[in-house]
Amino acid sequence: MDEPVRRATRTRRFPLARLRVLMVTQDPAATADVLAALRAEVPPEFAVVAASRVAAALGQLQADRFDAVLLDLTIPELGGPPTILSLHERWPELPILALGADGEPAAAAEALRLGAQDFLPRAALRTPHLARSLRHAVWRAAAGRARVQRESERQLHSITEGIPGAVYHYRLSPDGRESFRFLSAGIRKLAGIGSEEAEADGSRFWSLVHADDIATCRATLLQSARTLRPWLLEFRLTPKDGAPKWIRGSALPTPEADGGTLWNGIFVDVGEQRFLEEQLRQAQKMEAVGQLAGGVAHDFNNLLTAIGSSADMALEELADQEAVREHLGEIQRATVRAADLTRQLLAFSRRQVLNLEVVALADVVHEGERMLRRLIGEPIRLETAIDPDAPPVRADRTQLAQVLMNLAVNARDAMPDGGTLTLATGHRVVRPSDARRQRGLSPGAYSLLVVRDTGTGMDEATRSRIFEPFFTTKERGKGTGLGLSMVYGIVKQTGGYIHVDTAPGRGTAFTIHLPVAPAGLSGAERPPARRRVRSRGTERVLVVEDEDGVRAPVRRILLAHGYRVLEAPDGPSALRVAEEQPGKIDLLLTDVVMPGMNGGELARRLRRLRPGIRVVFMSGYSAEAVAMHGELSPGAAFLQKPFSVEELTERLRDALEHEQP
Numbered sequence: 001m002d003e004p005v006r007r008a009t010r011t012r013r014f015p016l017a018r019l020r021v022l023m024v025t026q027d028p029a030a031t032a033d034v035l036a037a038l039r040a041e042v043p044p045e046f047a048v049v050a051a052s053r054v055a056a057a058l059g060q061l062q063a064d065r066f067d068a069v070l071l072d073l074t075i076p077e078l079g080g081p082p083t084i085l086s087l088h089e090r091w092p093e094l095p096i097l098a099l100g101a102d103g104e105p106a107a108a109a110e111a112l113r114l115g116a117q118d119f120l121p122r123a124a125l126r127t128p129h130l131a132r133s134l135r136h137a138v139w140r141a142a143a144g145r146a147r148v149q150r151e152s153e154r155q156l157h158s159i160t161e162g163i164p165g166a167v168y169h170y171r172l173s174p175d176g177r178e179s180f181r182f183l184s185a186g187i188r189k190l191a192g193i194g195s196e197e198a199e200a201d202g203s204r205f206w207s208l209v210h211a212d213d214i215a216t217c218r219a220t221l222l223q224s225a226r227t228l229r230p231w232l233l234e235f236r237l238t239p240k241d242g243a244p245k246w247i248r249g250s251a252l253p254t255p256e257a258d259g260g261t262l263w264n265g266i267f268v269d270v271g272e273q274r275f276l277e278e279q280l281r282q283a284q285k286m287e288a289v290g291q292l293a294g295g296v297a298h299d300f301n302n303l304l305t306a307i308g309s310s311a312d313m314a315l316e317e318l319a320d321q322e323a324v325r326e327h328l329g330e331i332q333r334a335t336v337r338a339a340d341l342t343r344q345l346l347a348f349s350r351r352q353v354l355n356l357e358v359v360a361l362a363d364v365v366h367e368g369e370r371m372l373r374r375l376i377g378e379p380i381r382l383e384t385a386i387d388p389d390a391p392p393v394r395a396d397r398t399q400l401a402q403v404l405m406n407l408a409v410n411a412r413d414a415m416p417d418g419g420t421l422t423l424a425t426g427h428r429v430v431r432p433s434d435a436r437r438q439r440g441l442s443p444g445a446y447s448l449l450v451v452r453d454t455g456t457g458m459d460e461a462t463r464s465r466i467f468e469p470f471f472t473t474k475e476r477g478k479g480t481g482l483g484l485s486m487v488y489g490i491v492k493q494t495g496g497y498i499h500v501d502t503a504p505g506r507g508t509a510f511t512i513h514l515p516v517a518p519a520g521l522s523g524a525e526r527p528p529a530r531r532r533v534r535s536r537g538t539e540r541v542l543v544v545e546d547e548d549g550v551r552a553p554v555r556r557i558l559l560a561h562g563y564r565v566l567e568a569p570d571g572p573s574a575l576r577v578a579e580e581q582p583g584k585i586d587l588l589l590t591d592v593v594m595p596g597m598n599g600g601e602l603a604r605r606l607r608r609l610r611p612g613i614r615v616v617f618m619s620g621y622s623a624e625a626v627a628m629h630g631e632l633s634p635g636a637a638f639l640q641k642p643f644s645v646e647e648l649t650e651r652l653r654d655a656l657e658h659e660q661p
Contacts, residue, residue, distance in 0.1 A: 018047045019138055020065065024057045024083075025050070025072035030099065033125035034070065041131050054083055061091060067138050072099045073107060074122070088115030093145055095137035099125070117141070165268035166190055170251065172225060174259035178203060181262070190247060190267055192239030210236035210244055217249075224253050225261040234270060246271045272436075305550050305620075305642040358517045359400060360392045361425040361449050368404045369423070376408060379418030390427040390447045393514040399490045400449075406487050407451040407510050414455025414508060424450040428513070441497045445516040452509040458502045466500065535649035539586035539656055540564040544574040544602060545618075546594045550641075554589070554648065561649050571597025571605075578609055585610055587656055589639075592619040614655045618643070636660075 098111035108119035166186035213235040224231035251265025502508040545551035568574035
């Protein structure tokens with residue numbers, strides 16, 4: 001090979017700094033031979049540093065970088081082969097070339113066994129063979145490191161592929177330059193860019209950070225670099241191919257020798273977690289308000305029971321006093337309206353009784369259509385779109401009608417100048433992938449009830465609060481703020497899901513998903529209605545109620561209808577009455593929620609004391625609410641407050657004349 005070609009080849013092989021060689025020998029002649037041989041290379045590829053003692057050589061290796069070591073085995077003071085082993089153990093990637101006397105195959109074999117890359121006889125020091133051996137040793141070491149690095153990278157990629165999110169090594173240079181030294185393939189799912197693209201240009205990733213979050217990201221990153229404390233932040237990414245995502249970035253910083261900082265960390269999509277946390281906060285808030293609403297309804301129902309039953313009795317006794325009867329009639333009507341308000345509270349708090357049956361949503365729409373046409377008025381056009389293939393659902397028909405009416409009333413109020421109200425039904429199978437996109441909706445088969453208007457629509461702030469109780473956008477005195485919260489409660493209690501699609505000026509669509517009824521169910525699931533029973537009797541009834549305002553009118557009603565009445569303000573007092581009374585007690589009429597001993601416990605103890613006694617429970621809470629707390633047995637006779645005289649007397653006769661569970 002002629003000299004220009006040789007020079008070009010060597011330049012391509014080693015285009016950067018010369019290879020540094022540490023020569024460990026006490027033989028000046030050997031050192032001179034090595035220097036002469038390596039300086040003959042054109043261009044010079046090697047820089048030689050000499051050390052005459054092992055300690056000095058170790059210091060050089062610790063303080064500086066070398067590409068190869070020439071170790072003279074012929075100098076006993078240097079330790080011979082054991083020195084090879086020591087160097088190889090401390091610097092396993094550093095190629096070691098052993099120098100020995102000519103014609104010593106045993107020494108050569110031992111040196112290679114202990115970790116030397118090559119064995120060179122002293123005669124080779126004055127020939128081109130030395131440079132070739134050094135180059136080959138360096139190349140082999142570099143190839144070995146490359147294999148190890150490739151295997152490490154392969155293992156790293158294999159591990160990171162199974163980690164949700166993206167693992168990364170991120171470096172910030174002292175001059176502000178940023179780069180990803182490593183970024184796993186999960187970044188494509190998070191940010192819509194490839195790992196190679198982000199590694200080539202670190203700013204490419206940060207350009208996708210939401211504009212409102214970029215300043216916080218930068219500030220917290222710089223603070224982490226200054227304090228060397230972990231970096232932890234949730235921020236939004238806005239990939240070009242999708243909606244913004246909430247990402248949690250976390251990393252541990254490590255300072256580097258040049259003043260830069262390297263972070264090892266992970267990016268994770270926390271959108272689902274944030275959604276669930278928000279759902280939990282909302283559920284806790286709604287549960288707290290629901291408990292308050294249920295408690296208010298309970299106390300309010302006690303008052304309404306006293307008012308309503310007293311008004312009923314007064315009407316029966318004042319047949320000839322028309323003016324007084326008119327006043328009492330107004331009291332009755334106010335009681336009914338107040339009772340309807342408590343039902344809305346119970347519906348919102350999901351503490352009402354549902355009379356479940358198999359219902360076709362098309363029937364609910366057809367049955368409500370005539371009433372809704374009168375309700376919404378002339379300026380609004382009512383249209384229907386019925387899906388004949390929508391399967392039936394298992395729900396309370398009356399409550400569904402209430403849902404439809406409340407949504408229609410809200411739609412009417414959103415179209416003061418007229419518009420179109422559309423009632424539609426449909427069906428849908430929600431797959432797991434759909435459920436992941438539409439959070440809160442479980443996979444399964446659903447029938448749909450849609451109420452759509454062309455009204456004013458809502459902004460996001462209003463939409464996020466419409467199901468909260470007592471929240472209303474209507475003028476003072478124009479609404480209770482319970483209509484949509486009641487809709488929400490009924491849908492949730494039925495096992496359904498409600499979605500709102502709205503925007504200012506674009507109208508609003510409420511889409512209700514109700515689970516399809518299981519195969520084999522048909523018709524009503526309620527027991528058949530019993531025949532109307534007589535209201536009077538002569539049996540002895542023990543009335544237990546801690547509210548005097550309820551117990552007194554109940555006693556008067558029962559006495560007026562022929563019953564013999566015993567009464568007690570609480571459970572322990574009722575047990576004493578039962579123990580002291582020699583005669584038969586036919587029926588226990590007891591409140592459920594009482595201090596000290598609840599109605600369920602009283603009934604169990606009284607049945608042991610008086611076998612065969614009939615029991616009717618009453619409460620301002622619903623039967624379902626008290627049953628959830630284990631205070632009612634399945635099938636127990638129950639009277640919801642407030643109740644009329646007719647409801648009270650008929651429920652008692654029903655319990656006295658029919659077998660009880």
